[in-house]
Amino acid sequence: MKKAVTVIYIVVLSAVVGMPACQPSMGGKVTVLGVWGGSELDVFNKITADLKKTKNIDVEFEATRDINAVLTTRVESGNPPDVAILPQLSLVVDFARKGKLVDLSTLIDVGKIKNEYSPSWIDLGSVDGKFYGLFFKTAVKGLVYYDPQRFKELGLQAPKTWDEMMRLSQKLIDMKKTPWAIGIESGNASGWPATDWIENIFVRQYGAGPYRRWYDGTLAWTSPQVKKAFQMFGDIAARQGWTYGGASGVLSTAFQEAGNPVFSDPPKAYLFQQASFMAGMIEQAFPDLKPVTDINFFVLPPIDPENKAVEIGGDVLAAFSSTPQVKAFLEYMSSSDAQAPFAATGATMPNHTVPLSAYGNELDREFAAILNSADTVVFDASDMMPSEINAAFWSATIDYIKNPARLDAILAQLEKTRQDVYNK
Amino acid sequence: MKRASGGDARRTRRGSRILVRAVLKTPLHAVIVVICFLWLLPSLGLFVSSLRPRHLIQQSGWWTAFETPFQFTLDNYSHVIESSNMGRSFINSLLIAVPATVFPTVIAVFTAYAFSRLKFFGRDAVFLVIVGLLVVPIQMTLIPVLRVFNQLRLTGTFLGVWLAHAAYGLPFAIYLLRNFIDELPVEMFESAQMDGASHFRIIVSLVIPTSVPALASLAIFQFMWVWNDLLVALIYLGGTPDVAPMTVTISHLVSSQGSGWEYLTAAAFISMLLPMIVFFSLQKYFIRGIVAGSVKG
Helix, strand or coil: CHHHHHHHHHHHHHHHHHHHHCCCCCCCEEEEEECCCHHHHHHHHHHHHHHHHHHCCEEEEEECCCHHHHHHHHHHCCCCCCEEEECCHHHHHHHHHCCCCCCHHHCCCHHHHHHHCCHHHHHHCEECCEECCEEEEEEECCEEEECHHHHHHHCCCCCCCHHHHHHHHHHHHHCCCCCECCCCEECECCCHHHHHHHHHHHHHHHCHHHHHHHHHCCCCCCCHHHHHHHHHHHHHHCCCCCECCHHHHHHHCECCCCCHHHHCCCCCCCEEEECCHHHHHHHHHCCCCCECCCEEEEECCCCCCCCCCEEEEEEEEEECCCCHHHHHHHHHHHCHHHHHHHHCCCCECCCCCCCHHHCCCHHHHHHHHHHHHCCCEEECCHHHCCHHHHHHHHHHHHHHHHCHHHHHHHHHHHHHHHHHHHCC | CCCCCCCCHHHHHHHHHHHHHHHHHHHHHHHHHHHHHHHHHHHHHHHHHHCCCHHHHHHCCHHHHHCCCCCCCCHHHHHHHHCCCHHHHHHHHHHHHHHHHHHHHHHHHHHHHHHHHCCCCCHHHHHHHHHHHCCCCHHHHHHHHHHHHHHHCCCCCHHHHHHHHHHHHHHHHHHHHHHHHHHCCHHHHHHHHHCCCCHHHHHHHHHHHHCHHHHHHHHHHHHHHHHCCCHHHHHHHCCCCCCCCHHHHHHCCCCCCCCCCHHHHHHHHHHHHHHHHHHHHCHHHHHHHCCCCCCCC
């Protein structure tokens, strides 16, 4: 009996002593599930440490690169995280339509976000008129990296139109050089770099309207538009002598290393298309490169000058619960304070009040400038499509590069997948 | 080597016989060496890569490392070891793997004994169901089990992941051990019973000591599977730093766009270390145990 009294005494005492420590701030925790790792995770841990200091909120981050499977399992079994950081907008759409997500306009101060984000971000993050996805970390897609020194030696200039770019490639062929470095291997997501190519061509040729119909599932894969976009990509990627290593090189080279031939000594190719996050990776692999003088980029040039849209990819925050801690976390993440440290890692941040000086180097600042001045921002189309179609699109590009003559059959197969998914 | 000289013809004959045998076996040895080399080549490449500086790993293949000037470094290893939470997750991995190996092994011995030596109603049917469980894909069970775990508040606890691993490992463990115990001589059990030994006594004093090879190979299998497991840990335990095992923490070394994969080369060897020690220390049992239950006489 005496023992029990002592235990109760200790419990009460520790509760009383423990209370004042957490009084001045909110306390509690937020569980977050995302795909980040490595340097991203380090920065994230740093900024959430600030949140701990100011609001005493613990952020428990769980990372997995297989977010699709893990999150679906967790949601289905009734154990979702408070917040998920999703690399595919299609997941936001999915969970929103299933009623699993919190409409952010009922939770956080959207007025403030509208002041600091351009309207396209709110549109992109909305599903059926409700605001579910808060953009956090983005990358500009459809950039062509090159080595300005080598261009100067050969008397070449960055092209202003698609035709100029094709003529530039032909010129390199005439000089007995290989114009393009392309690599689309990426484990079980192999093919996605090729889908970026096709999407960028599509939106430059037909504009944001048809682009939307394409990822919405209302445009047939067998339509002349989609076929043309595949063919224009094939004119570069599946053409004899135009790519380093030929078709098998394109298929078997990991996307992370695909740009190396452009910057190796001597160069084995001259042009390399990838997203903005690639600049940092190339600079890591070749530490001697100086941004702008040794590595620079141009945006994939316009095809139809009417259609100017910037394609982006990125990570979106979506909330599964609406606690005050989630509100505080999301408002903090949308602020320039939280985004500026990420800018230094080579990510392009959607909050335009993030000062340009926060970016790591001149190239990163230019990426941010492109994003801030864009009239129309479109999201990576394949990442907007339902996962089955996305995966089918990835592997269709592999089949296409292997055997371009089969294009009609490949598109017919994709069209069948689209119909299966939407008629379910 | 002693050469046959003088009149000792017998020794010469024996010497030439050894020589003939050696010559005859040379092709076999050559094939084994070639197969071993091919088998080890990827691991060798991984090992060489793990010792190269980051920018060189990204720029060129590992075989170029043998060209002068040599450039080797331990940076990848120090990065992995110093990266946040690696020490904690090593402890976590042990905390998960040891009980998740011991539980199913112990339970399986008792269960296998029951299936082998006791006669009860529906024994073969139950055994058939357990063997059938061997082919149920683990992914099918994730959502239903996780729902139950949520109700019981087992999600995110070591107890939950021990139970999960034990359950996933048991069908195979029971199957293996039952066949092994079946082979043990009946007389041994009969004489023990005549001496008045209880079932528990028989298991502890007879079955366990005589099944050491089978138990050891089972423990190795189970330990390796749990140590290398990412899926079960990620689903039932989650990736929070205080419970994450090494597999989860290692997967955090790579960023979402795939940069930082060069650290995986070093991480692979670090996480391989303990299973290697376990394997080599139990190896002599393993060789005997790998044929456990395969020959029924």
